[in-house]
Amino acid sequence: xxxxxxxxxxxxxxxxxxxxxxxxxxxxxxxxxxxxxxxxxxxxxxxxxxxxxxxxxxxxxxxxxxxxxxxxxxxxxxxxxxxxxxxxxxxxxxxxxxxxxxxxxxxxxxxxxxx
RNA sequence: AAAGCAGGAGGAACAGUCGCGCUUUAAAUGAAUAUUUAAAGUGAGGAAAGUCCGAGCUCCCCAGAAUCGAGGCGCCCGGUAACACCGGGGCGGAGUGAUCCGACGGACAGUGCCACAGAAACUAUACCGCCCGCUUUGGCGGGUAAGGGUGAAAUCGUGGUGUAAGAGACCACGGCUGGCGACAGUAAUGCCGUCAGCGGGUAAACCCCGCCUGGAGCAAGGUCAAAUAGGGGAAGAGGGGCUGAUUCGUCCCGUUAUUAUUCCCGGGUGGACCGCUGGAGCCGGUGGGUAAUCACCGGUCGAGAUAAAUGACUGUUGGUCGCCUUCGGCGAUGCACAGAACUCGGCUUAUAAUUCUGCUUUCAAU
RNA sequence: GGCGGUAUCGUCUAGUGGUUAGGACAGGUGGUUCUCAGCCAUCAAGCCGGGGUUCGAUCCCCCGUACCGCUA
Numbered sequence: 001x002x003x004x005x006x007x008x009x010x011x012x013x014x015x016x017x018x019x020x021x022x023x024x025x026x027x028x029x030x031x032x033x034x035x036x037x038x039x040x041x042x043x044x045x046x047x048x049x050x051x052x053x054x055x056x057x058x059x060x061x062x063x064x065x066x067x068x069x070x071x072x073x074x075x076x077x078x079x080x081x082x083x084x085x086x087x088x089x090x091x092x093x094x095x096x097x098x099x100x101x102x103x104x105x106x107x108x109x110x111x112x113x114x115x
Numbered sequence: 116a117a118a119g120c121a122g123g124a125g126g127a128a129c130a131g132u133c134g135c136g137c138u139u140u141a142a143a144u145g146a147a148u149a150u151u152u153a154a155a156g157u158g159a160g161g162a163a164a165g166u167c168c169g170a171g172c173u174c175c176c177c178a179g180a181a182u183c184g185a186g187g188c189g190c191c192c193g194g195u196a197a198c199a200c201c202g203g204g205g206c207g208g209a210g211u212g213a214u215c216c217g218a219c220g221g222a223c224a225g226u227g228c229c230a231c232a233g234a235a236a237c238u239a240u241a242c243c244g245c246c247c248g249c250u251u252u253g254g255c256g257g258g259u260a261a262g263g264g265u266g267a268a269a270u271c272g273u274g275g276u277g278u279a280a281g282a283g284a285c286c287a288c289g290g291c292u293g294g295c296g297a298c299a300g301u302a303a304u305g306c307c308g309u310c311a312g313c314g315g316g317u318a319a320a321c322c323c324c325g326c327c328u329g330g331a332g333c334a335a336g337g338u339c340a341a342a343u344a345g346g347g348g349a350a351g352a353g354g355g356g357c358u359g360a361u362u363c364g365u366c367c368c369g370u371u372a373u374u375a376u377u378c379c380c381g382g383g384u385g386g387a388c389c390g391c392u393g394g395a396g397c398c399g400g401u402g403g404g405u406a407a408u409c410a411c412c413g414g415u416c417g418a419g420a421u422a423a424a425u426g427a428c429u430g431u432u433g434g435u436c437g438c439c440u441u442c443g444g445c446g447a448u449g450c451a452c453a454g455a456a457c458u459c460g461g462c463u464u465a466u467a468a469u470u471c472u473g474c475u476u477u478c479a480a481u
Numbered sequence: 482g483g484c485g486g487u488a489u490c491g492u493c494u495a496g497u498g499g500u501u502a503g504g505a506c507a508g509g510u511g512g513u514u515c516u517c518a519g520c521c522a523u524c525a526a527g528c529c530g531g532g533g534u535u536c537g538a539u540c541c542c543c544c545g546u547a548c549c550g551c552u553a
Contacts, residue, residue, distance in 0.1 A: 230499040267536030319542045
């Protein structure tokens with residue numbers, strides 16, 4: 001169980017080229033609080049991306065942490081491997097963690113069904 | 116007690132579980148850089164913010180001495196690595212007061228500007244008025260700047276002498292400016308005496324005087340270096356097939372300044388590493404100083420990310436709000452402003468509850 | 482992260498300390514027309530916010546806000 005819920009930094013998307021490709025080519029799934037972009041790949045990789053329009057630095061940091069925590073907890077429910085981008089919208093501001101967590105869980109189940 | 120002034124503190128705490136970054140150690144894998152796992156340690160602020168000043172550091176021009184230009188600063192003394200910052204003092208202004216505010220050199224170096232109104236806005240002048248003369252009784256000429264009026268600002272104020280009427284024209288008292296001298300003070304300055312004078316304002320208008328400043332910024336700058344394009348230099352006669360295989364043999368292609376091929380130099384994209392955190396550091400004590408702060412002694416190490424680590428959940432306590440209301444209980448709310456990005460010293464701006472110290476005014480009581 | 486710049490009616494813009502803050506487009510009203518367009522007349526609407534200097538600030542200075550560039 002210990003190894004199941006880990007989410008080290010090496011799994012986060014870092015390369016500018018990779019990210020641009022994913023956002024351009026990936027399939028989009030709109031959720032309640034965020035948009036999910038999916039592209040099948042050998043290895044699981046994720047990223048949370050926010051623009052300055054979303055809010056102040058504190059709000060952006062908080063959203064990023066909440067979404068990363070949600071990905072960490074729900075990763076075991078995902079059957080497939082691929083690249084994953086989460087684009088939170090303004091409506092996600094000031095939301096409770098369990099609301100975001102539930103939304104991410106729903107989207108992962110939808111991914112399992114539809115791809 | 117009420118109202119207020121000044122300076123602070125505070126920036127929820129503890130425990131547990133699951134995670135993330137960094138450091139160290141150990142183990143496994145591996146030729147190695149490393150990767151993975153485990154354990155331990157450690158992990159946002161008083162403003163980390165704005166990027167407004169001052170520095171360190173790096174590169175560039177160059178060798179910062181002077182001049183010119185541009186920009187900044189501007190009462191005095193002290194503090195500091197430095198500052199536009201800080202402390203103390205002076206002067207001016209606001210307030211009953213505690214206290215607060217001040218870009219606070221020069222308008223006699225020169226130039227410009229001062230709308231409207233007003234006679235006149237800066238060197239000349241007179242609208243009403245006052246006085247004298249003349250008069251055709253409508254005014255005209257002259258004198259005057261007291262009074263009225265305009266304006267943000269109008270030639271020092273009051274009283275008198277004087278006069279046709281008046282005026283610093285003269286006198287007394289007072290105010291202001293400048294020079295000189297005495298005293299107090301390191302000084303700014305204050306105060307007294309004396310002499311000269313009393314025609315503005317504006318320098319956050321140009322400017323003058325004194326002082327300071329070379330430019331850019333860690334995405335600075337340096338090291339390594341896949342790939343790709345092209346450049347320079349050197350070597351250079353061979354390369355491929357047939358054969359189990361080397362020599363050999365045979366076939367095809369290329370061949371002497373070239374080309375194929377190889378190597379080196381250079382280049383520097385994706386990327387990696389250094390810069391990268393121990394410093395004008397922090398805490399305590401003693402001493403000097405009104406203070407800012409300095410000296411000495413002792414202790415201490417407290418983030419280092421790079422699509423960028425500090426999060427989630429649970430419980431207890433503390434705030435805050437609401438309800439029941441006697442102690443108290445129940446419920447709600449994760450609870451101000453806000454997130455390190457090379458590092459310091461300041462300034463400015465944003466900040467919820469809560470809370471401490473000193474002082475002022477008014478009222479009341481003793 | 483660092484370094485610069487801009488802000489004027491709804492939109493695009495003039496405006497070097499005293500302006501009724503000017504113009505164009507858009508908008509409203511009236512007229513012309515059988516009606517619309519066009520034309521004519523006319524109206525409304527603005528200096529990003531807060532301080533300071535000045536008699537007086539869109540303009541000069543300071544602080545903030547928003548937006549836009551440059552830089553590997």
